[in-house]
Amino acid sequence: MRGDVEVKLQALVKEIEKAAKRLLEKRPEEVLLIHHDDADGVTAGALLKYALSDVCKVRTVCLEKTYPQAIEVIQEIGDGPIIYADLGSPHLSLISKVNKGRREILVLDHHDMEPLEDPTITVLNPEVYGVDGGVYACGASLAYFFSKSIKPSTPSLAHLAVIGSVEIPGEPKGLNMEVLNEAIKAGVATYDKARGKRSVTWDGRSVSPESISTKLNILASVGYYGEGPQKAVDACIKSSWIGVEGYLKQLEQERKKAYSSVMAKLHQEGFRKAKHVQWFHVEDAFYNMGVKVIGTFCSYLMHQRLVDEDKVLVGFMNMRPDIPGIGKLKGDLVKVSARAPRRVVSMIELGAMEPLSKLLPKAAEKVGGFGDGHAAAASGVIPKGRERDFISFMDEYAKKERVKEERRGATLMDFLSPKKVKQ
């Protein structure tokens, strides 16, 4: 089985190399590089920028999610190729619909993907081969192979792919193991297999990739509307914090301050509660920060006693109506993040509750919004003013009604009273 995965991953690497060569042959004047707003997306963006800058102008845009309003604005810029790094796969049909075959698009991603038939969009994702992209690759390891076939000195930055891959828990596998080996060979990483510890070279020292990842996340998310994402990408290419330390400190302070003012309010007022959902709205408290921050804050809340273990946690924040370096978005939007506490996770596993990856997009769509995610964590963008309606839809669809009939081994009692949740 393992050999089978290896064979498929090698076929993917071949496809990545072919796609890189094709792009080179086209001699584009400019490439629009859209990268995700987490450490994996930033390191992927850095590897691609490093290699492509030798070939053409590279315009980078950091994006939290491929939501329709953003895609529409992005596709209006220039007419050269667009690369989506560490995002895009879940919304290929949307990208295809907006693009209308107009320009060449490359998607280097490891998230779950939508099937698509569009010759102008090349999807480079392990999922195309039936390999779990959430285990055997990351955005940065895919970007690494792409960049390496454009610029032979890319292995000197192989540690960036190691930093990107630490978002995947456990021992590195597949392409993530391969980039780690390349980084070790290039002398920019080490691996202590027995203790499961990796290290990478940064500022000339050996440091944990996790510590770099945390800081890149802060730069790109908290500093989103400043120069955070660009500084993060450039710091990666230099593999150094020199010139960024002060800015990082300032962002950490800003986030700490915003977190504690929201926490104080939550301690006072608590969450608003529906039957299956508990929710809060930070309004403008995170206004000058990227929308990833509400997700990070929800994850932080999951470790607090305030949270009701058997209701889905939902947080809203007002979105600034612009994408830095790109322009204005249409309409007033709100970012929504959802997390499943422990008991909700077991109900999802039992099939008694909808996974958030289905529940949130469904409720968002009902109010003219958009969403995606995983079973226990999802997020979306909805029109401002529709928050309460959104919560009502979440609440209404949270519980799976017919599940007991579908489940193997369901008892007669389960069948007769399908609403009863088996603990």
Ligand SMILES: [Mn+2]
């Ligand atoms: Mn990723």
